[in-house]
Each structure stands twice: as structure tokens, then as C-alpha cells.
Amino acid sequence: MKEFIDLISNNALMANPESAIIITIIAGIILFIIPDKASLAKGILALAVAVIAGVLTAGIYTSGPQKFVPEVWEIGRYLSLRIDNLSRLVLMFISLFSILILLYSIVYMKGKKIRNYYSWILVTMGCSYGAVAADNLLLFLAFWGILGITLYKLIQGGDEDSSATAKKTLIMIGASDSIMIIGIAIVWKITDTLNMSEISLSTGNALTVTAFLALLVGSFTKAGAFPFHTWVPDYAKDAPASSSAFLPASLDKLLGIYFLARIINGMFIPGEWMTLILLLIAVITIITAVMMALFQHNYKQLLGYHAVSQVGYMILGLSLGSVIGIAAGLFHMVNNAIYKSGLFLSAGSIEYRTGKNDIDDLGGLSKAMPVTFIAALIFAMSISGIPPLNGFASKWMIYQAIIDFGGETGIPNKLWVIWLGLAVFGSALTLASFIKFIGGVFLSRRRAELADVKEVPWSMWIPVALLALLCIILGVFATNEVVPRLFMPVTGEFEFSGYWNSGLVSILVLVSIVAGIIIYLVSDIKKFRTSDSFIGGEKFHDLAGYPTPEFYRTFMEFRFLSVLYRRAKEKWFDIYELSKEAVLWCSHGLSIAHTGVLSGYIIWIFAGLIIMLLIMI
């Protein structure tokens, strides 16, 4: 394998981004021709293409930064690609997630009726490569736009709910893309160039601020940050779990945050007020999304809200602007993509075996699905920031970056306690809602109808187990290996201001586990006996129980919170519903003019004509 990578990386023809983009997109288009009946063959073919592209991106990673401007007539300069330390890292992770999720999909997607699933996955992959490698903003926009369509196509549009979600997703992503076009136009007007690497604007006047905010909308909608996040939970609920793991959980995060890093740490230099806005959006995203997650009964939607809330941490890290903050944000982006896609895949496995979507209908699956359970437990602990897993490592870096940030002068700096306090509180809330997920699905009492649930086939649990292993590895080697090797080349060298030796602590975790097992073995194992729950001498009834989804009902008793939740349920805070209302209201005004009387219409036409003529003269 190593020789193969070396061979390809030495070959200048192959180890470049354009071949990876072209191979995957063309393979995706070819797969359209093969009928969906041969879905197994299509899946294996797609996986093979993804592996080839993965080897190519690994080659790109090892061969370092490069620039590419095709010399094709005049349009060559619009097709310029650039690979720097950031994009080669993101490219590699795009390949990693695509390969794992394609492997998972081969069995998972068998019964599902999504047309041309594998074709769309490959096209998504190719366009993601394109968007990350593009230096020219127009080329970037083209790839970015296609990604919106593939996102739409990867939802199963069968029933009413999922069709509505697909429409919502398409409209929100499309609208944000058009706002982005305005931003790019302004940038082009000011700087006279479309190459990202040549742009450096400060947010001093109204025009640059508009451009900055317009581009932010694009990045925030893709990544799913407040207030443009509302498509993510719906998508998670209605799309197949593998699609959710592929797009909103991993690739869209990588792309959205990649673009955010480009905007705020390359193309623009955000001023004090812009930093304040970014930090505010970050903490609002963290808290609101996780508060919603706390009360979900549908476990896929619960994960969808977490996919939103974690974005807040990345924005927090990136908008601090310090070297360690940027590295922390990017590290958290990678970590989040790992555990969140793992969680969605685990959710898919649960759904595959039980066919249920509600935590209320599940319970006690830990013995039936041991691999899925242990992996899900690792993901859950990682996302809640339990040391020494990877989620803790990146959060710890973000926190110390905030403390350092607080030492400088400026308005956002003086408010550091707010950013830090809410980020830490968000992580406690995350822990709480994952207790609900893990407890409700895997622990607690097993239901009678789930008695014959089995572990999923190997091609489904292997990707999940690999992702769980990655969570551990990235956590254990975080401070010594991962951050210096993967992220310091992107941001530059820095020193941690805190003290955390992840390797040493991990060894001590192992020591404790071994010691614990020894204690249990030594203390006379023969005396173990099993017995049903003791409930104070009462008889156990079938209905007796205290389901985990009801754990946090007490918070609803506070009037302030209950009002907020009721409003949120009525979609008062959903920007999609709000703008829908606004559009309908406007069109209602126009409909008054439609009387159906012919002479009325003629007067309108003439009046319009006269006004036009007057303006033109």
C-alpha cells in the first residue's frame, strides 16, 4: 500500500486535485446509467472509486502545497486550483468519511428507495473536493451550488414529511447561495480579483461589512449555525441515516467551517464588532440547539440538534483569531465530523435492526448490539468532552484560547467569561442529552418486542468501530502527536497555555480499568448472583418505569422556559417559516391587484409602460 501511495504521489500527473475531482464526478455520472436494481454492484463500484480518490488525496497530502492554473484559452484563470496546508487536510478527511460511509451504505441502503444514491454520493464527493481545492471564487461557487442539489437528492422524497424537508433544505441552501453571490460580487468590485489567495480586506466600511456578512451567511447555512440551522434537525429526522452522516454531520461541516476559516482568517480581517457578532452567534448556537436537543424523543432529530450545537464551538475557536484558537476550531471540526457521523451511523444501525425512531420505543439494546453500543458510548462521551477522548482535547484547546483572548484589550475580550461560561455550560447540557440517548436506547429495561434484535452485519459495524477507534486515537495522542502534526502546519507553531498530557492520563485510565477488573475478580466472583430490580418491595408492573426521555421534564415547570419551548415548537424561531410568512404576506398584497377585470389590467399595463418610458427618457 505504501509503495502505491509513493508511486502515485511521485507521479506529478496523478497526485493533483483535478484528477481526484474529475475521476469521482465522471464515475458518478457513469453510475447514473447502471439501473438501480444492481445496487450492490453500484455500491461496490462507488466504494472502489472512493478508495482510489482517497489514495489520490493521501498523495496530495504527502506532496504538500501546490497551485494549478490550466492554460485553456481565456477561461483558464477562472479554473485555478490551489492546495495549501488547510485544504490538503480537509481533502483527506473528505475521502476518509466518504469511504467509511459508502462501506456502511452497501448493506444499509439495500431496501431504501432513493434513486441514484451512489451517483449522487460520488458527485457530492467530487464537488466537495472541487470546492475545497478551488482558488477562484466563481469555480468555488459552482461546486458549492451543486452540493446544494446533491443534498436535496439524498433525501428520500417519498412521504409528505420528507418531501417538505427536502424542499426546505433546497430553499434555505439555495437562498444562502444567492446571498453569497452578492457577497462575491462586492468582493470582486472592491478588489478586482476573484482569487481567494489574493484577497485581504478589513471590515472597515459598510460595503466590506456587507460582503463579509453575505459570505458568512453561506458558510453558516452550510455548516448549520444559528439562525440558518433549521434545516439540519429536519434533515436528520427524515433523510436516511447514512445521508445525514455523510452531509450535515461530516462533509457540510468540513466545507462550511473550511469556508469560514477562509473568510475570517484569509479573505477578511474581522474588526472588533465583527468578532463580537461572531462570538455571539457561536454561543447562541451552542445553547439554543442543545436546549432543543434535551427534549427530543426522536433520536435522529436529537443528533441533528447536536450537529448544530457543535458548530458553535468551531465558530468560537475560529473567531478568536489567535493561532491556538484557529487550530482548536479546526481540530474540533475534524473531531465533530468523526463522532457525529459515527453517531448517525449508529442511529442508522439501531433503525435498521429495530425499525423504530423514538427513544420511548427502545431500551436495553446493549447486550443485543454490543459493538454499536460501545461505539455509541465512546462517541457520546467524546461529544460531551469526557477526558481523555478527542472531544475533550479540542474543547480544552478552545477554552484556553478564550482565556488567553480575555487577557487582551477590546470589548469582546473583556466579555470572555460569557463566551467561556456558556461554552462550558453547553457541554454539560450535551452530556445530559446524551445520557438520555445512551440510557434510553441501550441501557434501561429491554422491551419484549425487541427480544430478537441482533448486531448489524460486519460491513455496517466496521465503519462505526473505526470511527470510535479514531475518537480514542485522536484523543490519546492529541497533545503530543495529532495537533503538532496535523494542525500546526496549517496555523503555525504555538505553545499550549494549559497543561494536559493526554498520553499519560490514558495510560492511567487503562491502569484503573485493569485494577478494577482485578478487584472484581479477586473479591470472590462465585458470590455474584443476578436478581430483578428491587423497587421497595412493590410488585413490578409492565407500565412501571421512568423512561429516560422524561428526565428533564422539571425544566418545563419554569414558566420562562416553557414559553420559549412552546414558541420553538410553533416554529417562531425558524428563519424558514418566518421568511415564508413574509413572502406570503407580500404576495397577498399583490393579489389584491388581480381583480380579473380586463380593463383594469390594461390600465396597469399602460401605467407601467408610461413609467418605464419616463425613466428611460
Added chain:
Amino acid sequence: MAVYLFYFLVFPGLLFAAVTGGFLSWFDRKITARVQFRKGPPLLQPFYDFFKLLLVKETILPKQGSPVVFLMAPVFAVFGATMAGVFILLPLFNITTGFRGDLLVIFYLLTIPSFSYVLGAVASGNPLASVGASREMKLILSYELTFFLVIAGIIVKASQNFDLYSIIQLQKDGAPFLGSISGILLFIAGIFCIQAKLGLVPFDMAEAETELSEGSFIEYSGPPYALIKLTKYIMLLILPCFLVALLMKGFNLRGINILWAFLKVAGVVLLLTLIRNTNPRIKIRQAISFFMIWMNLIAIAAIVLAFFGL
């Protein structure tokens, strides 16, 4: 490596913290007994309890749920408490090593015991344990922000330093942080957070002997329960020590000052014991509003005062 294992397992880690914590637990029980006009247990009673559970009592595993998680949860609880203890106690005893007490790390390690209790309770499949787990988790949510604000207040006072070595050193060079208005406010908020973290009355609703018969721990018996007891002993030592390090200048281990160091910790434990003996158990809803509104207000006021150097 061997020296780190020694720190972790013997001093100031597992063995030291457990033995000292055991004596503190006796102290707590003795004071409680005196308050209630009883004689109280003998000095070694906590250790009799521990070894009886570990060696003599049988272990009953739950038929429902997940026995593996049920058994491993106490092990993780001991790990979290011991690891946090090492990070807290090394700076206190002024042993300089690769471990520096990073407050963020300590904060996260200190949540592991409570998190493990919740996980173990849910894994037992018992509905009463479920009620306990739900209350424990809600309690964590309510005090976590306050506890972090207390730490943030200390960071403000220590001008953005967040390792225990520097914080203790800063107090030794100047005055202890407790000697200011903001310090006193932080101490008040901190004491109540510790009370809740230890699950002592008035915040013992997760265990509530009289209504839930030990709640979260109802299914535990034998060695796993011994490990939970061990965690409680360790926590009873390290949390007061943490407060001493943050606000009361830490320890000075020369000559007669050792007595002072001992008195500081014993004083904090005495305060905790007195609070628990003079208050009734409150409902979880009351605990949420107590921390979320009142304690957070106190902590924020302290941070604002600290910001202006008061």
C-alpha cells in the same frame, strides 16, 4: 513512568486520598452524631464499612440493563476522583512535576464521578435508580455553571492564569483571595457547589434514602458499592482541598504550619457538615432555581467585583 504510577496509586493519589478521606468521613459522621446528641462511630468505622463491602458482602447484579456498564461505572468514578485528586494535591504539596493543575482539566475530571453514577444507575434498569439518575443529572446541570463561574472568578483574580501552581503562588506572594469581597462571594458559591457535588443534604435528592431508598445506588452491593464509597471518601478530601487551594493560599508545609493546613481542610469540612445537619432536603426544582438564579448571581457579582480589583 513509575513515578507517575506512584503519584496516581499511592501519594497523593488513590491510597493517600482514600485514607485521609476516610478519616474526614469519620469526622463528618462524628460531628453529625454530636449535633444529634449521639455518641458516634469509632475512628476506623469508614474503613470497616469499606472492607466489609469489598470482602464480605455478596454482589447482586441486575437482571435487566447492562451488567458490564453497571460494574465499570464505579471504576470510572474512582478514576475520575483520583485523577482530579492528583492534579489538585500535587500543587498543594508543592511537588513540581509534569502534572500541573490545569483548572479546566480538573473541572472536567471532577464531573466524571457524577457522570459515572448516572450511567451506572441507568444501566441497572431499576425505575427508582432512574428517578435518582434523572435528579443527579439535573443537579449537575444546575451547579455546573455556578462551579465554573467560581473558577472563572479565580482566573480573573489571578490575571488569566489557570494552573493551580501559579494561583497558589500568587496568593503566597500577596494576600489570599478570600481576603476580599469577591473572594468571600466566590467562597459562598463554591461551598454550595461542593455540597451539591458531594450529594450532601440539602442536595441529596438523587439518593434520598427515605423516598427512593438510595436512588442511584439502589442496585449496588458488595465490591462495586465499596468502590462508590471509596469515591465518596476521595471526593470528601479533594473538593475541600480544591477550595483551600483556590481561595485560601494552599498549604505551607514547614513546621507548625502543617497544623494550619490541616485546620483549613477540617474547617471547610466542618462547614459542609454543619450545613448538612441544619437543613432539610430540598426538591430538585428548588435546587435548580437556587443555583441557576441565586448562586449564579452571586458568582457573577463576584466576577464583576474581581474585574475592578475588589
